[in-house]
Amino acid sequence: MGYLKTLTNGILKENPVLVLMLGMCPSLAVTTVAKSGIGMGIATTFVLLGSNIVISLIKNLIPKAVRLPSFIVIIAGFVTMVGFLVEAYAPQLNKDLGIFLPLIVVNCIILARAEIFASQNGTVKSILDALGMGIGFTLALFLMGSVRELIGSGTWLGMTVTKELVEPMKFFVTPAGGFFTLGIIIAVVNFLTHKKPSEKNGCHGCPSADACAKVSE
Template identity: 60%
Template sequence: MSYMKEFTKGLIKENPTLVTLLGMCPTLAITTMAFNAIGMGAAATFVLICSNVVISLLKKVIPKQVRLPSYIVIIAGFVTLIQLILQAYLPSIYDALGIYLPLITVNCIILGRAEMFASKNNVLSSALDGAGMGIGFTLALFVVGSIREIFGSGTWFSGTSFEIQVCPPIMEPMTLFILPAGGFFVLGCVIALVNKIANRKPPEATGCAACPNRDSCISLEKPAEKPENTEKKEENK
């Protein structure tokens, strides 16, 4: 089924964090604990599904020239919604995510999927695409978060009732892994591992070069230079 494919492609093949290298800031910042990673992933997935659905419904209404600001406002609306929900019902996650929760607004994954997918496809496939990408993002966060928590604090899922002491208490955990430096290091190694397993040439660049909304950013200025990554992705489809 093609709908099934829209969902599964985000999980591994086009995993937004590990393959297309989008949304690096939250990936690095909140992955000191596996539980925070799941919270962040769930919040981003919620925003991603909702914004994909709304943008896909409004794709004929939004004028092309002002589409980026319109997308940002839609996304920011849902981010505010999830902020209020988490603050009311799960205050511990709200505190743990802190400043990075409102920053979901500028997460490249969400804007990227709006621009690349939701503005061109129907509602159901956009919703499935959002769910797949969101779960892929959560998975990547969870892997990085687990590695950093197990090595850095010696525990797994601390802060929940399933807390497991992985390292025996006599072993000193490696604090390096929960420092910012550990975030960069673990993410680099995980991406390298994915490359090794998939036997694929690693992506050269991230950020603006791989960011799907880059050409629309640049096109405000001068006729777009198309990022290579976008072209590759289109070939895949």
């Protein structure tokens, strides 16, 4: 894969949320407003970038058997750093993201990219992959947040848009609205790309997909 393709892969063809179906928990939880969607996206991109760089550098030093725990510790280190940065420079975002900021550790996008990409590729490619995936994740969250904020509160990025014209549909900022919005967006993506629905429930990019499939048999 060329360098440019590595970068754009995560944004469109393998968008982590809309195509690979990874990182669903934060995509549903923090997207009641567009702004915290972007914040979550940037925080995750930072962690992804850090973990991909470090893992691609030390991939030959990590024994295969303890690979996953080692990855998780590296990721947890970066999440702690991001936690400090957000707490110091964006206290409001810290409050909006709440528990989902530390939970970036168990966001399967990061572990999946470590396992599938960074542990098998060079540092430059891993950086591009992390940026592409991070941007793709941020855009997906921004889209989710925009739809939910616009319909659910009548505002966009905090600016009043349709609030005074029509009554906002509160449903879209409830948890149920989160599931609904994501379902519709994925259906639209499927419709636009004419993607055949995957037999395996679309879990193929997930590090636990094999174990999950074994359980469901």
